[in-house]
Amino acid sequence: xxxxxxxxxDAHREGDALWIRIVGELDVSTEPELIQAGEGVENEGYSKxxxxxxxxxxxxxxxxxxxxxxxxKVEGHGMKYSLVVSDGxxxxxxxxxxxxxxxxxx
Amino acid sequence: xxxxxxxxxxxxxxxxxxxSRIEEMRRLEAVRRYDILDTPPDGAFERITALASxxxxxxxxxxxxVDEDRIWFKSHHGVEVEEVDREPGLCAxxxxxxxxxIVADAKSDPRTLANSLVAGEFGLxxxxxxxxxxFDGFNLGTLCVLDQEPREISAEEVETxxxxxxxxxxxxxxxxxxxxxxxxxxxxxxxxxxTARTLQQSLLPIELPAVExxxxxxxxxxxxxxxxxxxxYDVVPTPSGLALxxxxxxxKGTEAAGATGAARWTLRTIFSQEWNPAVALTRLNELLARHxxxxxxxxxxxxxxxxLDSEGAKxxxxxxxHPKPLVVRGKGSTEAIGEAGPLIGWSQGVKFEEVTVQLxxxxxxxxxxxxxxxxxxxxxxxxxxxxxxxxxxxxxxxxEAIADxxxxxxxxxxxxxxxxxxxxxx
Numbered sequence: 001x002x003x004x005x006x007x008x009x010d011a012h013r014e015g016d017a018l019w020i021r022i023v024g025e026l027d028v029s030t031e032p033e034l035i036q037a038g039e040g041v042e043n044e045g046y047s048k049x050x051x052x053x054x055x056x057x058x059x060x061x062x063x064x065x066x067x068x069x070x071x072x073k074v075e076g077h078g079m080k081y082s083l084v085v086s087d088g089x090x091x092x093x094x095x096x097x098x099x100x101x102x103x104x105x106x
Numbered sequence: 107x108x109x110x111x112x113x114x115x116x117x118x119x120x121x122x123x124x125x126s127r128i129e130e131m132r133r134l135e136a137v138r139r140y141d142i143l144d145t146p147p148d149g150a151f152e153r154i155t156a157l158a159s160x161x162x163x164x165x166x167x168x169x170x171x172v173d174e175d176r177i178w179f180k181s182h183h184g185v186e187v188e189e190v191d192r193e194p195g196l197c198a199x200x201x202x203x204x205x206x207x208i209v210a211d212a213k214s215d216p217r218t219l220a221n222s223l224v225a226g227e228f229g230l231x232x233x234x235x236x237x238x239x240x241f242d243g244f245n246l247g248t249l250c251v252l253d254q255e256p257r258e259i260s261a262e263e264v265e266t267x268x269x270x271x272x273x274x275x276x277x278x279x280x281x282x283x284x285x286x287x288x289x290x291x292x293x294x295x296x297x298x299x300x301t302a303r304t305l306q307q308s309l310l311p312i313e314l315p316a317v318e319x320x321x322x323x324x325x326x327x328x329x330x331x332x333x334x335x336x337x338x339y340d341v342v343p344t345p346s347g348l349a350l351x352x353x354x355x356x357x358k359g360t361e362a363a364g365a366t367g368a369a370r371w372t373l374r375t376i377f378s379q380e381w382n383p384a385v386a387l388t389r390l391n392e393l394l395a396r397h398x399x400x401x402x403x404x405x406x407x408x409x410x411x412x413x414l415d416s417e418g419a420k421x422x423x424x425x426x427x428h429p430k431p432l433v434v435r436g437k438g439s440t441e442a443i444g445e446a447g448p449l450i451g452w453s454q455g456v457k458f459e460e461v462t463v464q465l466x467x468x469x470x471x472x473x474x475x476x477x478x479x480x481x482x483x484x485x486x487x488x489x490x491x492x493x494x495x496x497x498x499x500x501x502x503x504x505x506e507a508i509a510d511x512x513x514x515x516x517x518x519x520x521x522x523x524x525x526x527x528x529x530x531x532x
Contacts, residue, residue, distance in 0.1 A: 061355075061356035062356055064356065065401075068402075068452060069401070072402075095446055096427070096428070096446060096488050097427040097449045098425070099427070099448055102448070
């Protein structure tokens with residue numbers, strides 16, 4: 001059985017930063033939308049990308065993979081990358097996966 | 107001498123020749139296995155020879171591989187030569203024995219004075235080489251340092267050279283393991299869709315080993331019956347007990363399962379030499395991170411080594427991005443063990459820690475993939491509180507009964523694959 005999940009991804013400029021705000025569930029079925037939002041991000045003249053996942057109710061290993069993919073891409077082009085998280089399942093996933101210290105936070 | 111005696115002597119010599127020739131054929135097979143001859147220069151080995159020269163103060167340092175009729179140099183620091191004939195006295199002799207081969211003054215040493223590198227214009231006077239010995243005991247070649255002046259070498263310098271030679275071998279073994287894993291994964295991918303079942307079997311042991319002191323149960327449930335699951339578990343008897351692993355690849359379906367297969371078989375290769383969980387995860391991480399797939403993937407693994415002792419067993423556990431296993435104590439309380447560690451295969455240079463926990467007879471260790479938390483504790487749940495409540499009353503009931511109870515809790519409607527191992531200390 002596989003759930004049908006819904007996600008809304010809003011990407012907008014704030015100063016020289018790109019804010020990507022995700023609302024809903026970030027899993028194997030919605031991960032491609034985050035990948036799509038991150039395509040070409042290095043060509044837009046941003047100095048920073050912020051991934052706001054405070055309103056992500058559920059994130060699985062595919063979602064985390066996409067967040068890491070974006071981190072490597074952004075930092076690989078010399079931009080800063082940070083997360084905005086709140087306490088809850090997503091934060092616990094970062095802790096269990098042992099990657100909480102890999103990120104900087106807003 | 108009678109003709110018959112001559113015949114007997116020749117026959118005996120022929121047999122001696124045969125056994126050393128067979129040994130040499132097996133050694134050459136080992137050389138071929140690493141697929142290193144005539145490969146281009148390579149940073150890892152260049153660094154080791156440069157380091158050897160710097161640490162020992164010799165102008166020349168070489169990683170040599172002894173082929174059938176030549177000695178080929180994988181790395182040559184301080185000299186432009188790429189290969190020499192296989193003549194006795196130096197590398198060719200060093201690989202026929204164990205331990206370092208030292209020639210302090212080659213021009214007066216009967217072992218080397220006829221060697222053309224010594225007698226010829228190169229004028230070699232000093233040679234110290236350590237054989238590159240594979241995990242199965244074959245000497246592929248040497249790491250050696252050379253000088254055109256005679257010199258002495260201290261015991262400490264010999265030890266340094268031996269340590270560097272071990273690094274060369276480690277690098278060769280890691281590359282071999284990585285290549286085998288990638289070959290396997292490639293083969294698996296080609297057949298992916300219609301071989302889900304075969305693949306699934308490659309992720310799981312055919313049967314659980316019977317090891318004295320332990321009783322085991324394992325279960326595996328695939329969320330989507332048309333797809334192969336990305337979870338795995340493995341159980342391997344060790345000289346002092348049992349090693350256990352459970353793991354999961356990010357993502358779903360055959361690609362995730364391919365990553366899982368590569369991880370499981372690489373881990374098995376590492377495990378043939380190394381029982382320490384944190385060291386094994388560190389090596390696995392380096393191998394997987396060094397050969398990233400496209401799209402990139404990671405795996406999570408919990409790896410435990412159980413060593414039997416008078417009270418039960420010492421459990422040494424290392425976690426790579428994986429939920430903590432649970433121990434159901436004989437008296438009916440359940441605790442999570444281990445320290446969270448980073449996921450595997452994404453970043454190089456990551457360190458893995460391990461913790462050691464005493465298990466007592468009657469205790470049960472439950473290792474599982476995150477699908478068990480998801481299905482028993484709730485969608486997206488990473489807290490194990492409900493699972494612990496479920497396990498408390500099952501203390502001492504035996505692995506099969508515990509596995510049955512977990513199966514019942516998982517039910518039929520799964521959103522994620524579920525795999526778990528239950529081990530009771532008898």
